[in-house]
Amino acid sequence: MTRKPSFASRHPQVIMLYEKEEDISGAANIIAEQVEEYRTIPVSKLIGEQIKEYKPSVILFAMSSVKLSIELYTKLLNSHQINYRHYSIVLCKNKESALAFRCCVKGVFDNYFVYLPLYEKFRLKMIVHNGLRLSRGDENYGGLSDDQLDMIDTNLASLIDLGSQSKRQLLDSVDSCKASMQQSTDALDNPEDGNENGHDKALVKSLAKQHIEPLLTQLELEIKDGLDLILTQLTSKHSEIKEIKQRVIDKQKEKIPSQALMSSLFEQEEAKPAKKKVLVVEDNQIYREMIVKVLQQNNYDTEQADDGLSALKMIKGNDYALILMDLYMPHLDGINTTKQLKAQNDGKDIPIVALTSNSNRELIKRWAQLGLKGYILKPSNRAEILETVKAAIDD
Structure with missing residues (x-):
C-alpha cells in the first residue's frame, strides 16, 4: 500500500464552501486539476474561523441555493471574518443563473458559474485563474503552466x-x-516664465x-x-517539411533505399523509451478525462473505460502496466471487477490503484485484500495522481 495522499491543502489559496458533497464533485475535480493550494470545506459553525485562519484568495460559494450563498457571504463579511482582499464566486444551478448574474452586476459576488448541470469546464478554470491573478497580483501568482493546459499543435x-x-x-x-x-x-500647466503663449x-x-x-x-x-x-x-515548419520530402524524392531517384534516410530523420523519436500503458476505469467523465490528461502529459499511454464490464473486455489482449479503477460504477463495481480480473488472468497479480472518496475506508480495506497497489482520494490534484501512479508501477 502506498502512502496515503493528503485530502486537501493545509494552506489553501482557493476554497469551495458547500452543503452537499455529491453536488460539487464535478466542479471540485476541475479546480483540483488546476490548483494544488485548494480545499473543499463543508459549511459548519466553524467555517468563519477556518476562513479567518486560511485567508484564501479565491472563495467559491456552492450552497444549495444562491439565496443561502448570499446569506453566508454577508454573514462572513459583517462579522469581519473576511476582511481582506479576495475574489468571490457563486456557483449556481442553471435555473438560478439570472439571480446569480444580478448578484454580480450589483457587486455582491465578483463572478458566477453554472455548475449544475456542468457544461463549460474551461470557463470555470478561467474564472478561478482571473480570481487568483486579481486578488494576489501578478508578482504573487505564477499563472497556469503549459503542462496544465490541453496539448495542442506546436x-x-x-x-x-x-x-x-x-x-x-x-x-x-x-x-x-x-x-x-x-x-x-x-x-504646460507649469510654465517657467511669463511668456506663456x-x-x-x-x-x-x-x-x-x-x-x-x-x-x-x-x-x-x-x-x-x-x-x-x-x-x-x-x-519555417512548412519549409522544413518540404525540404525533407524533397530529400526523400532525390534519394529515390538515385535508387538509394530510403530506409536509411528515414531512420536518420526519426532516429531521435525512436530512441525514446516505450510509454507505460495505463487503463483508467471511471464512470465520472470529467474526473476520468482529468486523470487521462495528467497521465498523457507525463508520457503515459492511456486507455479508458466507463464501467467494470468494459474494462474486462479491454484487458483481454492488452498488457497494462497499471489500472486505475473507481469503487462505485454501474454494472460492476471496483471490488467485483477486480475479482473477475484475477479469475480471468488465472490468479496473476494485477496492478490496481483504487479511485475513491474519503468516506469509503472500510470498503477500501476489503478491496486491498485482493491486491491493491494504492489508492487516490477524490478530489485529487496532479501531484497526488502522479506520485501514486509512479509508486505503484515502480513497486
Whole structure:
C-alpha cells in the first residue's frame, strides 16, 4: 500500500464552501486539476474561523441555493471574518443563473458559474485563474503552466505565445506613451516664465518631436516585428517539411533505399523509451478525462473505460502496466471487477490503484485484500495522481 495522499491543502489559496458533497464533485475535480493550494470545506459553525485562519484568495460559494450563498457571504463579511482582499464566486444551478448574474452586476459576488448541470469546464478554470491573478497580483501568482493546459499543435502553441508577447509589448508601449503625454501636460500647466503663449507652442512642438513621434514610430515597428516573427514561425515548419520530402524524392531517384534516410530523420523519436500503458476505469467523465490528461502529459499511454464490464473486455489482449479503477460504477463495481480480473488472468497479480472518496475506508480495506497497489482520494490534484501512479508501477 502506498502512502496515503493528503485530502486537501493545509494552506489553501482557493476554497469551495458547500452543503452537499455529491453536488460539487464535478466542479471540485476541475479546480483540483488546476490548483494544488485548494480545499473543499463543508459549511459548519466553524467555517468563519477556518476562513479567518486560511485567508484564501479565491472563495467559491456552492450552497444549495444562491439565496443561502448570499446569506453566508454577508454573514462572513459583517462579522469581519473576511476582511481582506479576495475574489468571490457563486456557483449556481442553471435555473438560478439570472439571480446569480444580478448578484454580480450589483457587486455582491465578483463572478458566477453554472455548475449544475456542468457544461463549460474551461470557463470555470478561467474564472478561478482571473480570481487568483486579481486578488494576489501578478508578482504573487505564477499563472497556469503549459503542462496544465490541453496539448495542442506546436505551431499553434507558438502562435499563441507570440500573440501574447506582441500584445504585452503593445500595452507597454502605450503605457510609455501615456506617461510621456502626462509629462507634457504637467509641463504646460507649469510654465517657467511669463511668456506663456510662445513658450507653450514651442514646448508642444518640442515634445511632439522628442517624445510622441518616436514612441509612435517605435510602436509601429514593434507591431510589425511581432507580425513578421509570427509569419516566420508559421512558414519555417512548412519549409522544413518540404525540404525533407524533397530529400526523400532525390534519394529515390538515385535508387538509394530510403530506409536509411528515414531512420536518420526519426532516429531521435525512436530512441525514446516505450510509454507505460495505463487503463483508467471511471464512470465520472470529467474526473476520468482529468486523470487521462495528467497521465498523457507525463508520457503515459492511456486507455479508458466507463464501467467494470468494459474494462474486462479491454484487458483481454492488452498488457497494462497499471489500472486505475473507481469503487462505485454501474454494472460492476471496483471490488467485483477486480475479482473477475484475477479469475480471468488465472490468479496473476494485477496492478490496481483504487479511485475513491474519503468516506469509503472500510470498503477500501476489503478491496486491498485482493491486491491493491494504492489508492487516490477524490478530489485529487496532479501531484497526488502522479506520485501514486509512479509508486505503484515502480513497486
